[in-house]
Every structure is written in C-alpha cells, then in structure tokens.
Amino acid sequence: MGNGSTLVLFAIALALAAVASRRNPHLVRQGVMLAIERFLAVLPRMALALLSAGFIGKLVPSGPIANHIGPDSGISGILLASLVGGFIPSGPIVSFPVVVVLLQAGAGIPQVVAFLSAWSVVALHRVLIFEIPLMGWRFCVVRLIASAPLAPLSGIFAELLLKELPLA
Numbered sequence: 001m002g003n004g005s006t007l008v009l010f011a012i013a014l015a016l017a018a019v020a021s022r023r024n025p026h027l028v029r030q031g032v033m034l035a036i037e038r039f040l041a042v043l044p045r046m047a048l049a050l051l052s053a054g055f056i057g058k059l060v061p062s063g064p065i066a067n068h069i070g071p072d073s074g075i076s077g078i079l080l081a082s083l084v085g086g087f088i089p090s091g092p093i094v095s096f097p098v099v100v101v102l103l104q105a106g107a108g109i110p111q112v113v114a115f116l117s118a119w120s121v122v123a124l125h126r127v128l129i130f131e132i133p134l135m136g137w138r139f140c141v142v143r144l145i146a147s148a149p150l151a152p153l154s155g156i157f158a159e160l161l162l163k164e165l166p167l168a
Helices: 004-023 025-059 062-069 074-086 092-104 109-121 124-135 137-147 150-164
Strands: none
Touching: 004 025, 025 092, 062 074, 062 092, 062 109, 074 109, 074 150, 092 109, 109 150, 124 137
C-alpha cells in the first residue's frame, strides 16, 4: 500500500463499509462479494493491458515521441496529442498504460494532459457507436464543437502550471 492515493481509497472503502453496516450488516458482505466479482473480472484485462503496455514501451522508439509530443514540442505537440487522443478507441485499462509508455518514451506532461483530455472528452469511437445513433447528428456536432477545444486548452493550462508551480 505504498502511496497516499491507496490510503485514501482504503479509508473511503472503510467509511462506506461502516455506513453500510449501520444500515444493514448484510450489505457489507454483499458489497465485498460484488467487489471480489468485479476484481476477478477486471484482473485478466488489467494484466494483459499492462503486459501489452510493457511490450509497446519496448517497441515504441522514444525519438519520434520526444520530437513530436515531447516537452519542447510546445503548442504543436499539444495539438497533435489532442488530435491523437480523440482517436484512441479504448477504455482506461488500455489508455492509461499507453500514457505511461508515452511518458517513458519522452512525451511532455502538457502533451499527455491534452492526449488524456481528448481521449476522455472527444472519444470519436464513442461518438460513432453511441452519440450519433442515440443523440443524433445535431447534438453530436454541437457537443464536439463545444468540447473539442477543451483538450488543447487543458494542455496549454498544464504547461502554464508547470512553469508557475514548483512541482517535483
């Protein structure tokens, strides 16, 4: 349990277990059983995603990553990362290990922030699968025009924060 976020999650889980226990002691057992089921369902995917990320990390050359979306790539790297991030068709089990690989290959933090923002906000695979069929073209176009600038803006804001804040 090495880091602070793990301790925070553990404290939240204990607090929720205490609340559930006060309402109905059987809820705690049901919650633990559901958590075990979810853990066992996610574990193989997570293991495969991390294994794949390890292979990708060894296969991806760091030179092009550093050149195109490295810390010195500036706004062009942020825009490129924003564009690429919107096209990544995966969930967090794949995307976050890819982000780790990008960082290890020399990508800049602002560029990775833009990449993740585009992946989560734009997500063109979800647009094609869910938004257009369920919400229609008009809604989809309005949402994309309104939200697409958020990814590069988040990268620019991250770059400004890195210049202003002495983060370790």
